[in-house]
Amino acid sequence: MAGHATEEHPHGADRLCGQGDRVYSRAVRRGRVPRADAEPVPCLLELALLHPDPDDMDWLVPTSPQEVMTRLLRGVYDEVNESRRRMGSAVAAFDRYAGLGRQLPALGAPGEGSAIRVLDGLTRIQAAMDEATERCATEVLTVQPGGIRREAELTEGLHRALELRGRGVRMRDLYTHVARHGQGLLTYLELMGDAVEARTLDEVIDRLILFDRTVAFIPANTDRTMALELRHPALVEYLVTVFERLWRLAIPLTAPLPDTGIEGISHRERSIAALLAEGHQDAVIAERLGISVRTCRAHIARLSETLGATSRTQLGVRIAQVGLDGPSHGPVPAPAEGVPAP
Structure with missing residues (x-):
């Protein structure tokens, strides 16, 4: 009951x-x-x-209502006393923690006290980037994923890049091969002159910006409205190593892309073939190479036609037979016997 x-x-x-x-x-x-x-x-x-x-x-x-009122007031009185007791405990705990905090060594300059700082919102991200730009003295390393860079993106970062160039800071940028076809990037690099060196890869990691090998910025969510500011030496050094290894594999923007070794198959189609061999779906391949899903499917259709494949399964077999299922390291082996030469 x-x-x-x-x-x-x-x-x-x-x-x-x-x-x-x-x-x-x-x-x-x-x-x-x-x-x-x-x-x-x-x-x-x-x-x-x-x-x-x-x-x-x-x-x-x-x-009687009088007895009910007395009971209610007694209950309220007990609740007030309990709230006062809890408030006193919270104040005592705060005083104790504050006393412990005074024993810690003083923090360094603003922004340098935290090994990892979460930047929530574009305004805070922009402010932190501007601060890092002002402090930067020697080098900036960036990884810019996606396809052709929009004019607005390039213009937004141009003032920061010009400020760095004026102080003699060297910049190295990594892009995907698709970015080569954007006039905005070519104009940006022309304005920056020899202060910026750019290279491209089939695909790169997510966005990364490193200042003087001491502070790094990476996205913290998919829409990039949050970011992480990293100052932990081990984390920053790890990201520098990742960048340097990608840089050695990348192709200078001024150099042409290498021939795939198979007539009729472009460098981009070779990249798509390698990702297809790994079992990725069209949308994933498009995102990793910085192209639209529609463009990706058009390349897959052309790849199928070139290799004489009539189905997705057969295309996978042909990709493996002609050696397109791995990264390009020079001429591609000749097609296996019985496979029509493209």
């Missing part, structure tokens, strides 16, 4: 449900009410607002 009352009427005497209020009010006016009237509202008995009539157990008489 008590459990039922708690589930159906989870309230105190200071905020009766509508039906309970009506039954209790009727009991106060009339002096008592039939027990049957209170059955739909067991909260009245649970809260001792009604109790059995000693002369007739089929009737319930109300507890």
Whole structure:
């Protein structure tokens, strides 16, 4: 009975449900009410607002409003005392933690006290980047994923790049091969002159910016409205190593892309073939190479035609047979016997 009352009427005497209020009010006016009237509202008995009539157990008489008020005020008084006790405990804990904090060594310059800092929102990211730009003295390394860079993106970062160039800072940028076809990037590099060296790869890691090999910025979510500012030496050194290894594999923007070794198959189609061999779907391949899904599928169709494949399964077999299922390291082996030469 008590459990039922708690589930159906989870309230105190200071905020009766509508039906309970009506039954209790009727009991106060009339002096008592039939027990049957209170059955739909067991909260009245649970809260001792009604109790059995000693002369007739089929009737319930109300507890006087004065007694109910005294009980409510006592409950409120107990709650206030408990809140004061908890507040005092919180203040004491804060004082203790603050005392411990005073024993820590003083932090360094602003922005240098945290090994990892979360930047929430484009405004905070921009402010942190501007601060890092002002402090940068020798080198900036960047990885720029995606395809052709939009003019707006390049213009947005141009003032920062020009400021760095004016201080003699050297910059190295990594892009995907697709970025070679964007006029905006070519214009940007022309404006920057020999202050910037650019190279490209089939695919690169997510966006990365390194200042003086001491602070790095990486995205913290997919839409890049949050970022991580990293100053931990081990993390930054690890990211520098990743960049340097990608840089050695990349092709200078001024150099042409290497021939695939198979007539009729472009360098991009070779990259798509390698990712198809790994089992990736069209959308994943498009994202990794910085192209649209529609463009990716057009290349796959052309690749199928060139290799004489009539199905996706057959295309995978042909890709393996002609040696397109791995990265290009010079001329591609001749097709296996029985496979028509493309």
